Amino acid sequence: MAFAVYFFIGWISIICFFVQKKKLSVVENTVLFLCVLIVNLNWTWLIYEELGFITYSHDTWNFIAYLIKRSIIIPLIVLISLNFGRTDASLFKKLTHIIVSSLVILAVTSISHYLKVTTVKDWSILYDFSYYVALHIFGLLIHKWYQTYIVEKENEVLTR
């Protein structure tokens, strides 16, 4: 059951990203996806494996569902959020996108607790929400860094 649900959510995430009108280039999107993926993998490893605040199911199909959520769904939802709206959107609008997107990921996380893919031991859903908001902000900061130190420097070389 959990595998089917998460496969479907993963599929929807991919389709949404595919059809979305993107404001970032293919390389920008790849860089952001990979950065968010690296952070999310390390975070989940620390929380699940090293500190044991949350545990995952040892059933094979449930474990695959957990992998889909960790490696595909969460980074893609963050990426969809970062591509959403206009480049010159106000801070309030950007913050609204981040909060809505974090709530969506929180709902996906709640489903995993409900379907026993993951079991909470010593953790609060508020920590999860704070982490998801921080993950979005990290994405925005990486984008800012990328624009300043990678794209603009390359453009300087092009104009010479």
Place this chain on the structure above:
Amino acid sequence: MIWIGKFDINEISLLIFTVAAYLFVVFSPKKLRREITCMSLLWGISTGIVYDFTIGGGLLDLYRENDTNHYEFFDLVYYALYGPFGYAFMYFYEVMKIRKRTFGYYIAGWALFGVLAQWLFTILHIITYQNNYSLPFAFPIFLFTQSVTGLFYHYVSTVYPNKKLMEKEKIQTE
């Protein structure tokens, strides 16, 4: 979670490999644009991390990195070492002017090189196989990974340069 563990052959060789690999990235003649270089390094690092946290840990736990199955500082150095591999893949793709006819040979060559590197890492105790995993299994994994990387880079290099050339022309006309 431990800090370093026992500092011996695996840590020393990892430091040497990683420094040498990043020196290659810095001092090799520039063939890739800055954006692609950044993407290639991240691609390499994230590939290593995805495999380690998927088949190298969790339920499968097919191999151990460095001294323990837990997180340690030199695991990060190991992941960092994957970055230049990603860079080298895309760098030599351009240097050797890989096209459809040579694509298969290039991927197979990289897969063999990957297996060779894995073999070296097991000798140096950077990687220790467990749970019935052995070196031949690494070949299909590398073949798959390098194929995905090659196809993705082929896509990016056909879509992205056109946009950049247009930007360059636009800048020049201004």
